[in-house]
Amino acid sequence: xxxxxxELLVILPEMVLVAAGLVALVWAQFxxxxxxxxxxxxxxxxxxxxxxxxxxVPDGTGPVLFGAVKADGFSLFVRAVxxxxxxxxxxxxxGYVRKFQVPVGEFYCLLLLAIAGGGFMAQAANLLTFYVxxxxxxxxxxAMAGLRLDDxxxxxxxxxxxxxxxxxxxxxxxxxxxxxxxxxTLSLAELGPALAASGAHPALLVMAVTxxxxxxxxKMAAVPFHLWVPDVYQGAPTPVTAFLSVGSKGAALAAxxxxxxxGMGPLADRWTVYFAILAxxxxxxxxxxxxxxRNIKRMMGYSSIAQAGYLLVGLAAGSDHGxxxxxxxxxxxxxxxxxxxxxxxxxxxxxxxxxxxxxxGLARRSPFLAGAxxxxxxxxxxxxxxxxxxxxLNLIGAAVNSGLVWLAVLTAINSVISVGYYYGxxxxxYLREPGADLPAVSLEGSARLATAVALVMTLAVGxxxxxxxxxxxxxxxx
Amino acid sequence: xxxxxxxxxxxxxxMFAVGAWGALSRSNAVRVLMSIELMLNAVNINLVAFxxxxxxxxxxxxxxxxxxxxxxxxxxxxxxxxxxMIARRRGAIDINKINTLRG
Numbered sequence: 001x002x003x004x005x006x007e008l009l010v011i012l013p014e015m016v017l018v019a020a021g022l023v024a025l026v027w028a029q030f031x032x033x034x035x036x037x038x039x040x041x042x043x044x045x046x047x048x049x050x051x052x053x054x055x056x057v058p059d060g061t062g063p064v065l066f067g068a069v070k071a072d073g074f075s076l077f078v079r080a081v082x083x084x085x086x087x088x089x090x091x092x093x094x095g096y097v098r099k100f101q102v103p104v105g106e107f108y109c110l111l112l113l114a115i116a117g118g119g120f121m122a123q124a125a126n127l128l129t130f131y132v133x134x135x136x137x138x139x140x141x142x143a144m145a146g147l148r149l150d151d152x153x154x155x156x157x158x159x160x161x162x163x164x165x166x167x168x169x170x171x172x173x174x175x176x177x178x179x180x181x182x183x184x185t186l187s188l189a190e191l192g193p194a195l196a197a198s199g200a201h202p203a204l205l206v207m208a209v210t211x212x213x214x215x216x217x218x219k220m221a222a223v224p225f226h227l228w229v230p231d232v233y234q235g236a237p238t239p240v241t242a243f244l245s246v247g248s249k250g251a252a253l254a255a256x257x258x259x260x261x262x263g264m265g266p267l268a269d270r271w272t273v274y275f276a277i278l279a280x281x282x283x284x285x286x287x288x289x290x291x292x293x294r295n296i297k298r299m300m301g302y303s304s305i306a307q308a309g310y311l312l313v314g315l316a317a318g319s320d321h322g323x324x325x326x327x328x329x330x331x332x333x334x335x336x337x338x339x340x341x342x343x344x345x346x347x348x349x350x351x352x353x354x355x356x357x358x359x360x361g362l363a364r365r366s367p368f369l370a371g372a373x374x375x376x377x378x379x380x381x382x383x384x385x386x387x388x389x390x391x392x393l394n395l396i397g398a399a400v401n402s403g404l405v406w407l408a409v410l411t412a413i414n415s416v417i418s419v420g421y422y423y424g425x426x427x428x429x430y431l432r433e434p435g436a437d438l439p440a441v442s443l444e445g446s447a448r449l450a451t452a453v454a455l456v457m458t459l460a461v462g463x464x465x466x467x468x469x470x471x472x473x474x475x476x477x478x
Numbered sequence: 479x480x481x482x483x484x485x486x487x488x489x490x491x492x493m494f495a496v497g498a499w500g501a502l503s504r505s506n507a508v509r510v511l512m513s514i515e516l517m518l519n520a521v522n523i524n525l526v527a528f529x530x531x532x533x534x535x536x537x538x539x540x541x542x543x544x545x546x547x548x549x550x551x552x553x554x555x556x557x558x559x560x561x562x563m564i565a566r567r568r569g570a571i572d573i574n575k576i577n578t579l580r581g
Contacts, residue, residue: 128542135549139556146560155567156576158560163510163573166553167501170517173546174494177521177539181487181528186538231579 007064010057010071010123013050013079014116017086020046021112028105035104040094040446043108047087047115054080063125067187075123077327077474078254082122085246085334086115092342092450093239099349102147102237110147111243114140118251122258127176127186130255134172134219137251138165141244145236157235164228165218172215178208191263209271212259213278219252220308222278223285230293233301238348241297242341245304246334253311253330260315261323262476272318272402279316280410283309287417296344296354299421300337303380306418307333310395313411317398320475325394328471332379332387332461339454340376342447343369350441359425361434366441370429372451377422379458382415387461390468486527493520507561507571511554518550 008015024042028035054076061071069075089111097107117136124130142165146158180186182205183194195205218225233241260271286306293299311333314326344354346369352358363370379386382393392415399408443451461467493516500513522543529539565571 128545131542132545132549135553139549139552142556142560146563149563152567153579155560155564156579159507159564159573159576160579162557162560163501163507163514166511166514166557167498167517169553170494170497170501170514170521173518173521174524177490177524177528177542180539180542181524181532184528184532186542235579 006058007061010061010064010069011120012056013053013083014119016050016053017046017083017112017116017119020049021109021116024112025105025109028103028108036094036098039104039108040090040097043112044087044090044446046112047083047090051080051083051087054083063187063189067126068129069120069123070125071123072476073474074254074257074323074327074476077471078122078250078330079119081327081331081334082115082118082247082250085250085338086111086243088335088338088342088450088454089239089243089247091446091453092338092345093242094446095349095444096237096239096345100148100237102239103149107144107147107237107239110140110144111239114144114243115247118247118254121251122254124255124258125188127180127188127191130188130259131173131176133251134255135169137248138169138219141165141240141248144240144243145232147240148237151235153235154237155235157232160228161232161236168215168218168225171211172218175208175211175215178204179212182208188258188263192266195264196266209264209274213256213274216252216256216259217278220249220256220311221305222308222312223282223305226282226286226305229305230289230298230301233304234295234297234354238297238341238345241300242338242345245300245337245341249304249308249311250330250334253315253326256315257323257326257476261318268318272316275312275318276316276404276407279309279312280407281309282306282312283411283414284417285309287414287421290418290421293421294355296356296359296425299356299425300340300344303418303421304337306414307337307380309414310392310411313395313399313404313407316404316407317395317402319398319402321394321401322398323476324471324474325391325398327474328394328468329391331467331471332391332458335454335457335461336376336379336387339451339458340373340380342450342454343373343376346443346447346451347441349444349447351439352441356425356428357435358438359428360432360438362429362441365434365438366443369441369443369451372455373429374426375455375458377426379462381418381422385459385462387458389462391461394468483527483531486523490520490523490527493517493523505572505574507564507573508558510573511557511561514557515550515554518546522546 120133142162148154290302314322379388382388396408497516525539525543
C-alpha cells in the first residue's frame with residue numbers, strides 16, 4: 001500500500017489538475033452568472049498547486065504504476081513548463097472569458113484536463129499512456145475550440161479541428177499498432193533494442209514511423225500537417241488559441257522526443273533526416289505565409305508553425321544537446337508566446353478588432369502593453385537579452401554539432417524573415433496614430449499579472465544562466 | 479488450422495484504406511465520422527492479431543484495443559455533439575460548405 005502511495009506521488013500533479021477541473025465544472029453550475037471570477041481563481045489555484053506539487057514528485061523514478069509513467073528530469077521540466085503555461089493562460093484569459101461569455105465551468109475544466117493529458121504525454125513510459133494522454137489533450141481541445149456556441153467562427157473551428165484531429169489520431173494509432181507488431185512490446189525502453197533486433201522488412205518500419213510522425217506532426221502543427229492551424233487559431237476563442245499554441249505543441253514535442261530519442265535512439269541515423277527536412281520546410285513555410293496575413297490570430301498561427309519548425313531542429317540534431325536545446329526553447333517560447341497572446345486578448349477585450357490595424361497607436365493607448373508586446377516579439381525573433389535568443393542559439397549550436405550546418409543557416413535566415421511580419425505590428429503600435437474609433441486599453445488585475453509574469457520570465461530566461469542548466473538536467477539520457 | 483497472420487494484416491490495411499478514403503472524400507459529416515470509426519477498428523484488428531500471433535502469453539495488444547474502443551466512443555460522442563451544434567445553427571452538415579474562415 002505504501003509502495004503504491006509512493007508510486008501515485010508521481011502523478012500527483014495530474015491528480016490535482018483533474019480534481020480542480022472537475023470541481024470547477026460543478027462549482028460553476030452553482031454560481032451561475034457570478035461564476036467567472038471565483039472559478040477562474042480556482043483554476044489558477046489548481047494550476048499553481050500542480051506546479052508546486054511537482055516538487056513532491058520523487059525525481060529519477062523509473063517506470064511505475066505498471067510501467068505506465070516515469071518521473072525523470074525530462075518529464076519534470078516539461079510538466080513544469082506546461083503547468084506554468086496553463087497558469088498564465090488562466091490569468092490572461094479570465095477577462096476575455098467574462099467579456100465574451102465563454103461557458104466558465106466548461107472552459108476551465110477542459111483546460112485543466114487538456115493540460116493534464118499533456119503532462120501524461122511528457123511522462124509516458126509506454127505507448128498506451130502516451131496515446132491516452134494524447135487523446136485526453138485532443139478531445140478537450142476540440143471541445144474548447146467550439147466553446148463560443150453562438151459564434152459561427154468558433155463552431156467552424158471546432159468542426160475543422162475535430163475532423164482533422166480525429167483522422168490524424170487514427171493515422172498515428174495505425175502507426176503505433178505496427179510499431180507494436182514489429183517489436184511485440186509497448187514499453188518505450190524495450191522499443192529500441194527490439195527494433196534493432198527485429199528482422200522485419202525496413203519498409204514496414206519506415207511506414208510505421210511515417211504514420212507516427214504524421215499524427216504527431218499534426219498536433220505540433222508541422223508542415224505539411226498544418227492546414228487546420230490558421231482557421232482553428234482564428235475561429236477558436238483567443239484563450240483557447242493561446243493554449244493550443246503552447247500546450248498542444250509542447251506536449252507533442254515531448255512525445256516526439258520520448259518516442260524517437262529515448263525509444264528509438266539506437267536508430268537515430270535513420271530518422272534524423274526526416275526531422276531535418278520537416279523542420280526546414282515547417283519554419284520556412286510558416287514564416288513566409290505569416291508575411292501575408294492581415295488578421296493577428298492568423299499571423300500568430302503561422303508564426304507558431306514557424307516556431308514548431310525551430311523546435312524540430314532539436315530533434316533533427318538527434319543528440320542530447322538537441323534534446324535540451326529543444327526543451328529550453330519550449331520554455332522560452334511558452335512564456336513569450338503566451339505573453340503576446342495576453343496582450344492580444346487585452347486589446348480584443350477592450351473592444352478592438354483582430355486585424356492588424358487594431359494595434360494602431362497602441363503605444364499611446366497603453367504604453368505598458370505596447371512595450372510588453374514589443375519585448376515578446378523581439379524574443380520570438382531571437383533578439384539578444386530575451387529568452388528567444390539563447391533558445392535559438394542553443395538550437396543552432398546543436399544543429400552544427402550534429403553536422404547540420406545547412407539547417408543552422410536556414411534557422412538564422414528564417415529569424416530574419418520573421419522580422420518582416422512582427423515589424424508590421426510594431427510599426428502600427430509606435431508609428432501610427434490611433435484611429436478615432438479605437439478605445440483606450442485598460443488592463444484587468446489578472447491580465448496585468450499574467451503579462452508581468454510572462455515579461456519577467458522572457459527577460460529572466462534570456463539573461464540568467466540558471467535556466468540553461470535546468471534544461472540540461474532535463475536530458476533524456478539515463 | 480488457423481489463418482496465418484498476414485491475412486489479418488491485409489484486412490486491417492484494407493479497412494484502414496477504405497476508412498481513410500471515406501474520411502477524405504465524403505462531405506457529409508456523419509459519414510466522415512463513420513469512416514473514422516472504420517479506421518480505428520482497423521487498428522483494433524491489427525492490435526489483436528499481432529497480440530495473438532506474436533505475444534500470445536501476454537494481453538498487451540488486447541488491452542490496448544479496449545482502450546481504443548473506449549476512446550473511440552468518447553470521440554464519436556464529441557464529434558456528434560459538434561455536428562449537432564453545426565446542424566442547429568446552419569441546418570446543414572456538408573463540411574465542404576462550412577468554409578467562412580479564410581485568410
